[in-house]
Amino acid sequence: MHVPDGFFDAPVSLAAGAVAAGAVAVSLRGAKRELDDRLAPLAGLVAAFVFAVQMINFPVGAGTSGHLMGGALAAILVGPYTAVLCLSVVLLIQALLFADGGLTALGVNITLLGVVAVLVAYPLFRLLTKTLPRGRSSVGIAAFVAALVSVPAAAVAFTGLFAIGGTADVPLGRVLAAMVGVHAAIGLGEAAITAMTVGAVLAVRPDLVHGARDLRRPLVLRTTRTDAGVAAASAGVAAAGAEAAPADAVEAAGAAGAGRRSARPVWLAGLAASLLCAGVLSFYASQELDGLERVSTDHGIMEREREHDLADSPLADYELRDVDNGLLSGGTAGVLGVGATLAVGTGVLLLVRRRDRDRVPSATTTGAGPNGAGRESRGSDRGDSRSAPDAG
Amino acid sequence: MSTGHTHKLYRHGSSPVHRLPAHCKIVAVFAFVLVVVATPRAAVWAFGGYALLLVAVAVAARVPPGFWLRRMLIEVPFVAFAVLLPFVAEGPRVEWLGLSLSESGLWSAWNVLAKGTLGVAASVLLAATTEIRELLLGLERLGLPPLLVQIAAFMIRYLDVVADELRRMRIARASRGFTARGPRQWAVLAKSAGALFVRSYERGERVHLAMLSRGYTGTMPVIDRLTAGTAQWAGAAALPLAALVLCLLGWLL
The missing domain is CATH 1.10.287 (Helix Hairpins)
Known part of the structure; x- marks a missing residue:
């Protein structure tokens, strides 16, 4: 589906070029963050792979055959940013050297085959792998669906561009029907091959499938060394080495395991929920007196009650002074209250934790804190991804 | 690596076209194709003029016609698509050899075929006269x-x-x-x-x-920086400028 020169008018070609340039710039930044100085050789080789895999002919029967486009496959295998880069480079070289796809249509081709395909396939793939039960077959199904949808999606995007700046005088409905119809059939083949290829890689080197990083199991190191660094590198070793390991090493491994299961999602969800309650739902809370106040008023205790020392503080009575709107005032007061509570609570927690850490002998804690463990495991992952692919 | 120093798409030579700096050639080809795409499709003679311009470049570069035409075969699948256009497009229809063809479809097919072919011919010439390494250096020089x-x-x-x-x-x-x-x-x-x-x-x-292990820090050393003098830029600009004249004539006439 390489669009040639002359298919779209000049303004659409230039606009698509600008979109493609922006996408490549974003992807360069994202891919550099993921791969840093490994980017050039790895992305180059993956681009060569994409180029080569487009040369494999998949027989459909009756003497015809099709080939992969590879957008969804590249996104699942190496991640969306690197995939956009690889596909852009492949299309650039195909246009410049092989005259496959027009030079002025380069932007259109990158936008359709690279950006749209990846932007549709990868989020869909992630969504499916998150919702389906964990396992290899789920990854296969997700890859199938992602590739299946991404090809007609590119065809729909093509029709959209055609509506703006197509040069041929064909009714739009017919273009859409033809493009989506043909590409739905192509997408079926693409989906089957993508799913099978991802499955083949998953069976041999599961650590290389970027989209299935969640499936990695913790690395089990079979070693007699039991110092904290080794134990922290893998929480799984704690069970295996429990008999031989000294008590503090086991403890350290336990701490590392706790540190790895990040509390951040829980923390963020809790914060969001309390802010929601305090900021919005609190307005709908009863404006009546609560139980204690009710009883005291009924029995005349209230009259003797002295006004609270902070009654004229800015936040008194859960309302913000000088703000008339009830919802805004109550909500803001609630949010500020949650913030203050959170700050005090976190401060107390940090103090307690520091005191706990001081009590443990310093020798065993060097690599055992949650941060230390994270650094350890990441270090081993970077150092040799073949022998310790799962540590991060 | 089993291949030689050059790719099979490159045709070694020492013509004036070969000697032009790569980035000048890339800019020239790109501008040329852009001008071609912006030409109104009714100006049939303008496309003939573009073709003559490319033939002149090919002669100057001493690219044999057989090599050039064989490389242009990559266009074939897309020609098949263009042939379909007169049958599916709408508008007033003309009878030709017993077939009912759409008039605007015929124009569209001509438009896509002419512009696509000229684009392919221009990029084949670029690839045939420029080494890949130089092409990449040229792209980098152009701010990629x-x-x-x-x-x-x-x-x-x-x-x-x-x-x-x-x-x-x-x-x-x-x-x-x-x-x-x-x-x-x-x-x-x-x-x-x-x-x-x-x-x-x-x-x-x-x-x-x-x-x-050989000291890579994330950037490649630039050994030979491409430079182009005014004369070289002028030589490269001859193609798109001539095409621009044709394009303007096509719009005015």
Whole structure:
């Protein structure tokens, strides 16, 4: 589906070029963050792979055959940013050297085959792998669906561009029907091959499938060394080495395991929920007196009650002074209250934790804190991804 | 690496076109194709003029016609598409040899065919007269991000290696009696593709380590910086400027 020169008018070609340039710039930044100085050789080789895999002919029967486009496959295998880069480079070289796809249509081709395909396939793939039960077959199904949808999606995007700046005088409905119809059939083949290829890689080197990083199991190191660094590198070793390991090493491994299961999602969800309650739902809370106040008023205790020392503080009575709107005032007061509570609570927690850490002998804690463990495991992952692919 | 120093798409020579700096040629070809795309389709003679301009460049570059035309065969699948246009487009229809063809469809087909062919011819000439290494240097000189140029360079450098790997796999399959007939054989082909990915990725990791051990810091040293004088720019600009004159005439007449 390489669009040639002359298919779209000049303004659409230039606009698509600008979109493609922006996408490549974003992807360069994202891919550099993921791969840093490994980017050039790895992305180059993956681009060569994409180029080569487009040369494999998949027989459909009756003497015809099709080939992969590879957008969804590249996104699942190496991640969306690197995939956009690889596909852009492949299309650039195909246009410049092989005259496959027009030079002025380069932007259109990158936008359709690279950006749209990846932007549709990868989020869909992630969504499916998150919702389906964990396992290899789920990854296969997700890859199938992602590739299946991404090809007609590119065809729909093509029709959209055609509506703006197509040069041929064909009714739009017919273009859409033809493009989506043909590409739905192509997408079926693409989906089957993508799913099978991802499955083949998953069976041999599961650590290389970027989209299935969640499936990695913790690395089990079979070693007699039991110092904290080794134990922290893998929480799984704690069970295996429990008999031989000294008590503090086991403890350290336990701490590392706790540190790895990040509390951040829980923390963020809790914060969001309390802010929601305090900021919005609190307005709908009863404006009546609560139980204690009710009883005291009924029995005349209230009259003797002295006004609270902070009654004229800015936040008194859960309302913000000088703000008339009830919802805004109550909500803001609630949010500020949650913030203050959170700050005090976190401060107390940090103090307690520091005191706990001081009590443990310093020798065993060097690599055992949650941060230390994270650094350890990441270090081993970077150092040799073949022998310790799962540590991060 | 089993290939020679140059790619088979490149045709060695020492013509004035070969000697132009790569970035001038890239700009010239790109501007030329842009002008062609912006030409109204009714100006049929303008497209003839463009074709003559390209032939003049090919003669100056001493690119044999057979080589040039054979390389342009890549266009064929898309010609088939253009032929369909007169049948599906709408508008007033004309009778021709007993076929009912749409008039605007015929114009569209002509438009796509003429512009596409000229674009392919221009890029084939560029690839035939410019070495790949120079092409990449030219792209970098024109402000393409250096990292992107590096990726493209690695891709081109290892493309033949990876394709050879694929070829060896095919021979291995064939020598074990495998023939791909239909979708039933896809699983085997997909496993080959998977193995190819693993091998390519691992080769990338090895290449990276080898480069690190030779002092790679993320950027490649620039050994020969491309420069172009006014005369060279003027020589390269001759093609798009002549095309621009034709294009303006096409709009005015």
